[in-house]
Amino acid sequence: MESYLQSSRFIWSMGALGDPYALLLRGQANPYPLYEEVRKRGPLHLSRVDTWVTADHALGNRILRDGRFGTRTVAGERVAPQFSSLDDSFLKLDPPDHTRMRRLAIPLFSPRHMGTYRPHVEEVCAELLDRLDPVSGFDLVKDFSKHLPIALIRGLLGIPDEYREKFDHCCHGAAQVLEGFVSPEHLGELQLTVDGLYEVFADLMELRAKEPGDDVISRLVAAEREGVLTTSEAIGICGILAVAGTETTTNLVANGTMALLNHPEQWDMLRADPELASGVVEETLRWDSPAQLATRVAHEDVELAGHTLPAGSLVAVLLGAANRDPEVFPDPDRFDITRNTKTEHLSFSGGPHYCLGAPLARMEAAAAFRALAARLPDLRQTGPEERWMSASARGLRQFPVAAG
Incomplete structure (x- = not known):
């Protein structure tokens, strides 16, 4: 806890001096102007937070x-404060442990399973939509988007x-663990909920x-019996x-629904052609990605973009900024569900840590956009939204809407 507090105070002080990365770590409702400040400093620069x-x-x-580069130091230590036991999952491991555990989960996201x-x-x-009263209004997050993926999981x-x-x-x-820097008063509560989740899995x-x-x-229990992974690793995969x-x-x-309602011409296009739902998914991932930041640590001295990064150096890849790189995406600040680019966004990361659940997330979101356009064609926002204040995860706490 004390190390977290010291780190948090340091970040706030560096943000007060105008460092854009420190300001991003403090949490921003709209990080995109700060991303442009980072871009102006060149392809790679050393921030005041080292x-x-x-x-x-x-x-x-x-x-x-x-x-x-890896997610941990060569000695296997985490490179950022740990907020809960969930933050010690296999996503935060490097090969070979990451590879071994990832291999167990890969079959769950095969094309065959996506079809089922x-x-x-x-x-x-x-x-979910049948339960709602669109005329009276509802919260798109609390009453719809939160319940869709959890039902499948x-x-x-x-x-x-x-x-x-x-x-x-x-x-x-x-x-809340996905938020990154959560406030100290929430850390205890966060650990209690994670402990409760792990109790269910145990x-x-x-x-x-x-x-x-x-x-x-059941498959993880079988793998445990075969000695492929430990009980704690199996529970971590579930978590x-x-x-x-x-x-x-x-x-x-x-994020995608808000973008559509803020761009009525795009919403009209989806209503007219529900098959554009996959385009909504990809453009939302690029334009306003749920994942905004990936941090890596150099495992050896690396020459990169004209700089020498000593072993142990931290590197932050601003995914949300990279997805609006004008060198890759023409007119990057424009939300366009018919956008056709040859280069993929980085919202699901890349390399060995590319998101396993990407096919599932894409399929679920496309189904949601099709259903909303077909069932609630006159959907509109009815009050102020509330966003997560996080450098790493971008989403909405509340989003009041109505239709009819």
Whole structure:
């Protein structure tokens, strides 16, 4: 806790001196002007918080794919304050441990599985919209986008009905870990929700050891028995699937819907042609990505963009800035669901840490956009939205809307 407080105070003081990266770490409702300040400083520069920072798409992509960089130091230590046990998941590991654990999760996101998931996702979208009273109004985040991915993850993990309420509550609470620098008063509460989530998984691993089923936890129990991974690693995989697998889609749907309503001509295009939903997904990921920041550490001395980065140097790839790099995306600040570019955005990272759940998030969000356009064609915002104040995750806490 004390190290967190010291780090937080240092960041605030460097932000007061005008360092754009420090200001971003303090949390911004609109980070995009600060991204341009970073871009003006060149492809790569050393910030006052002793982190090398880039807003350049080509350089960011290179760093994410470069095996000389990792998410931990060579000694295996974390490179940022740890906010909870969930923050020690396999996403924060480097090869070979990351590779070993990632391999266990890959089959869940195969094209074959995507085909079986889609009907269920469309059914959940319809059920959620059936419960709403659009004329009176509802909160798009709390009443729709939060519930869509969690319903699918529940099925993947095989969460029994008696654990559903606790699982949902802990998933929503644990999502704060994705914010990065949360306030000190929330750290204890955050750990309690993560502990509750892990308790659910520990209970279910015991259950599935006796009564195996066709679900992720049963497969992880089998892998544990074969000595492929430990119990704590299996629980960690469940935790990251539950939290990252729900919050990315939640924020993607909310960010995309807000962008559509703020650009009525784009909303009209989607209403006229629901097949443009996949275009909405990709442009939202580029224009207002749920993931805004990826941090890496140099495992050896690296020559990069005219600079020498000593081993141990921290590097921050500003994903949201790279996705609006004018050298890659013409007219980058324009939201255009028909945009056709040959270069992919960096919203799902790159290299060994490319997001496993990318196909699932894309499929869920596209189904949500199609359902909203078909069922609520006159959807409109009815009050002020509230955003997460985070450097790493961009999404909405609340988004009041109505239709009819």
